[in-house]
Amino acid sequence: MTRAQRKLILPATLAALVVAVIVLAPVLPLPDVRSMDVPNRFAGPSATHWLGQDEFGRDVLARLIWGGRASLFIAVGSALAAAVIGTVLGLLGGYFRGLVEFVTVRAAEVILCLPPLLLALLVVTILGAGTWPLILALTILYTPIYARVVYSATLQVRSLDYVTAQKAMGAYPLRILATTVLPNVMPPLLVQISLVVASAMLIESGLSFLGLGVVPPTPSWGLMIQAARGSMEVAPMLLLWPSLALAGTILTFNFLCDRLQTALDPRGITAGGALWLRGGGSRGAVPRSARRAAAPKQDTLLEVEGMSIAAQNAGTSLELVRRVSVTVRRGETVALVGESGSGKSITGLALTGLLPDALSITGGDVRFVARDGEEIDLGALDEAGFRRIRSGEISMVFQDAAASLNPVLRIGEQVAEALRAHGGARGRDVDARVVELLRQVGLPDPERRARAYPHELSGGQRQRAMIAVAVANNPRLLIADEPTTALDPTIQAQILELFRSLKKATPDMGLIFITHDLAVVAEIADRVTVMYAGEVVEDGPADEVFAHPHHPYTAALLASVPEGGTDRLVAIPGTVPLPDAMPEGCRFAPRCSHARDVCRTGSPPTSHPTPERRTRCVRWKEIA
Incomplete structure (x- = not known):
C-alpha cells in the first residue's frame, strides 16, 4: 500500500x-422521529434520549x-x-x-x-x-x-x-x-x-x-x-x-x-491509480489509390522530391517548407539538420500524416516503399490511410517524452496499446512482448518498469519507453524528432547508443534523425540533409559534408560548435527569417558573408558537385 x-x-x-x-x-x-412528548420538551440528555429532546419532545x-x-x-x-x-x-x-x-x-x-x-x-x-x-x-x-x-x-x-x-x-x-x-x-x-x-x-x-x-x-x-x-x-x-x-x-x-x-x-502514487483498458484495432490495407506498381530505385525506402508545405488561413496560403527533397535508403540514417524554424520537424510530421489541421502538403512527390514491396504515395493518403501504416511501416519518436506519454497509463499499458492497435500480439503474449521491448531499449528491471507510471521514470528512461512504443511493431522507417535535446550529455550518449543498437538489430530499418546538434550527427548519421528557412541547402554523405561543406550555412554551423574542428568559434549573425518575410533570392543571403548581388536577385539552382551531393549555392566551388 x-x-x-x-x-x-x-x-x-x-x-x-x-x-x-x-x-x-x-x-x-x-x-x-415524529413521536412527540410535549410534557418533556427541552429535556436534557438521558439514557433514553442521548442528546435530549426538542421543542416538541x-x-x-x-x-x-x-x-x-x-x-x-x-x-x-x-x-x-x-x-x-x-x-x-x-x-x-x-x-x-x-x-x-x-x-x-x-x-x-x-x-x-x-x-x-x-x-x-x-x-x-x-x-x-x-x-x-x-x-x-x-x-x-x-x-x-x-x-x-x-x-x-x-x-x-x-x-x-x-x-x-x-x-x-x-x-x-x-x-x-x-x-x-x-x-x-x-x-x-x-x-x-x-x-x-x-x-x-x-x-x-x-x-x-x-x-x-x-x-x-x-x-x-x-x-x-x-x-x-x-x-x-x-x-x-x-x-x-x-x-x-x-x-x-x-x-x-x-x-x-x-x-x-x-x-x-x-x-x-507508485501503484494503483486510474487504470483504463484499451481496445485493439484491426490493421487494414492502404487504399489502392495511394499505391502504385513497385518501381522504386534499388534499396530506396523513402524518396521525397520537391515537397512543399503551406499554412492555409482565410483563403491565403503561407509557404513554410519549399521544394524539399530527401532520400532514405534501407538501413541508412539520414540526419535533418538546421536551426529552430528551419522546417525540420514539420517535414517529419508531414511524413507521418501528423501535420496540424492548418498545414498541408501543397506540392511535390513523397514515395514510400512498403513492407510488401509496393510503392505508396504518402502525399495522396488521407488520415485513414496514414493510420494503417503508422507504427507498422512508419513510426516517430517525439522530442518531449513527458508530453508524449499518457500520465494516467502505466508504461507497459502504453506499449501494449501500440501492439494491439496495429495487429500485434494478443492476450498473454502482449505482456511478454512488452517486457521484451522494454528490455530491448535498455530499461533496467523491465518487469517493474512496465508497471510504472511515466512520472516514476527519469528523463532518459521516459525517452527509452517512448522509443519502445515507436519500435513496437518493427517499423520500416523510424523518424526521431530531436530525441536527445532535453537530456544531459551522459544520457544523450546512452540514447544514441540505443539507436545504434536498434539499427544493428533491424538492419533494414531506415532512420531520419532530426536535430540541430552537429555532434550528434557526426556520431550517428550516414547522410546529412541541411535545412534553412524551409529549404534544403545541402545534402550528402556525413563525412564529406563535415570535411568539405559546399554551402556557407553548413560551414557556419560547423564553425559555431566546438565539435566543428575550427580554431575559433564563430556565431552566425542574424536570425532565421519569418515565413511571411522571406528575402528575395537565396534565403541565407542576409546572413552570409559570401553573398553577392547575384545571390539576392534569384533563387539559386541546385548544384551537384558529385553524384552523391547537392547544394543550393552558386559559389559552392569557392566555399569548398
Whole structure:
C-alpha cells in the first residue's frame, strides 16, 4: 500500500461511518422521529434520549440521523448530477471547440451571472418546496461550475502528444474523451465535487431554514437549525448538534476528496491509480489509390522530391517548407539538420500524416516503399490511410517524452496499446512482448518498469519507453524528432547508443534523425540533409559534408560548435527569417558573408558537385 493510499484510510473510514449511520437509519434502534412528548420538551440528555429532546419532545439524536439522510441525499445527488452534466458539457466544448463550445460551455455560463441563492429560490418558488425541486435547483446552479473546470482542463490536455497519438491511431473522439482526456481532468473534478457537496449542504440548510427546502415533518439539519433558533435561550444545545453535524460532514467530505485526488493522481502514487483498458484495432490495407506498381530505385525506402508545405488561413496560403527533397535508403540514417524554424520537424510530421489541421502538403512527390514491396504515395493518403501504416511501416519518436506519454497509463499499458492497435500480439503474449521491448531499449528491471507510471521514470528512461512504443511493431522507417535535446550529455550518449543498437538489430530499418546538434550527427548519421528557412541547402554523405561543406550555412554551423574542428568559434549573425518575410533570392543571403548581388536577385539552382551531393549555392566551388 502506497503512502497516498494509507493517507486515504482515515477520511474514507470517517466518511463511511457517516454514510453508514445515515443509510442504516431505518434499521437502527431509534425512536420514531415524529413521536412527540410535549410534557418533556427541552429535556436534557438521558439514557433514553442521548442528546435530549426538542421543542416538541422528539428525540434529537434520531432526528439528527434521519435529517442527515435528507441533507446528504440532496447535496450529494445534486453534486453528482451537476458533475455528470457539467463534465459532458466541458469535455465536448473543450475538445471540439467552435460551435460546440458555444452551445455547451458558453450557454451554461449564462447561469453564472445569476446570484446562486436567488436562482435556487426562483426554482423552488416555481416548482414548490420539497426534496426533488431542491435537487433540480442545485443541479442547475452547479452545472456551469463543473463545465468551466472541465473545459479548462480539457483545453490543456487536448493538445498534448498522447492525445494526438490517440487521434493518429484512429480512436473515435468519444473514446478519446472517455479514456484519455477524462482521466487527466479527474483530479480537479474531484476537488470541485467536494466543494459543491459542501456548498449544496449549506444552501439546502439555508433554504430549509427559510421554509423553502425540505417539507416538515421530514427532518433535515436546516429545519433543526431553524427550530432551534427560536429556543436558544431555553435549550442552546439544540442549535449545537445540527450545526456540528453539518460542519463535521462537510469537513469529512472535503478531507476525503482531497486525499482521493492524491490517491487517484498517477503523478503522486507508485501503484494503483486510474487504470483504463484499451481496445485493439484491426490493421487494414492502404487504399489502392495511394499505391502504385513497385518501381522504386534499388534499396530506396523513402524518396521525397520537391515537397512543399503551406499554412492555409482565410483563403491565403503561407509557404513554410519549399521544394524539399530527401532520400532514405534501407538501413541508412539520414540526419535533418538546421536551426529552430528551419522546417525540420514539420517535414517529419508531414511524413507521418501528423501535420496540424492548418498545414498541408501543397506540392511535390513523397514515395514510400512498403513492407510488401509496393510503392505508396504518402502525399495522396488521407488520415485513414496514414493510420494503417503508422507504427507498422512508419513510426516517430517525439522530442518531449513527458508530453508524449499518457500520465494516467502505466508504461507497459502504453506499449501494449501500440501492439494491439496495429495487429500485434494478443492476450498473454502482449505482456511478454512488452517486457521484451522494454528490455530491448535498455530499461533496467523491465518487469517493474512496465508497471510504472511515466512520472516514476527519469528523463532518459521516459525517452527509452517512448522509443519502445515507436519500435513496437518493427517499423520500416523510424523518424526521431530531436530525441536527445532535453537530456544531459551522459544520457544523450546512452540514447544514441540505443539507436545504434536498434539499427544493428533491424538492419533494414531506415532512420531520419532530426536535430540541430552537429555532434550528434557526426556520431550517428550516414547522410546529412541541411535545412534553412524551409529549404534544403545541402545534402550528402556525413563525412564529406563535415570535411568539405559546399554551402556557407553548413560551414557556419560547423564553425559555431566546438565539435566543428575550427580554431575559433564563430556565431552566425542574424536570425532565421519569418515565413511571411522571406528575402528575395537565396534565403541565407542576409546572413552570409559570401553573398553577392547575384545571390539576392534569384533563387539559386541546385548544384551537384558529385553524384552523391547537392547544394543550393552558386559559389559552392569557392566555399569548398
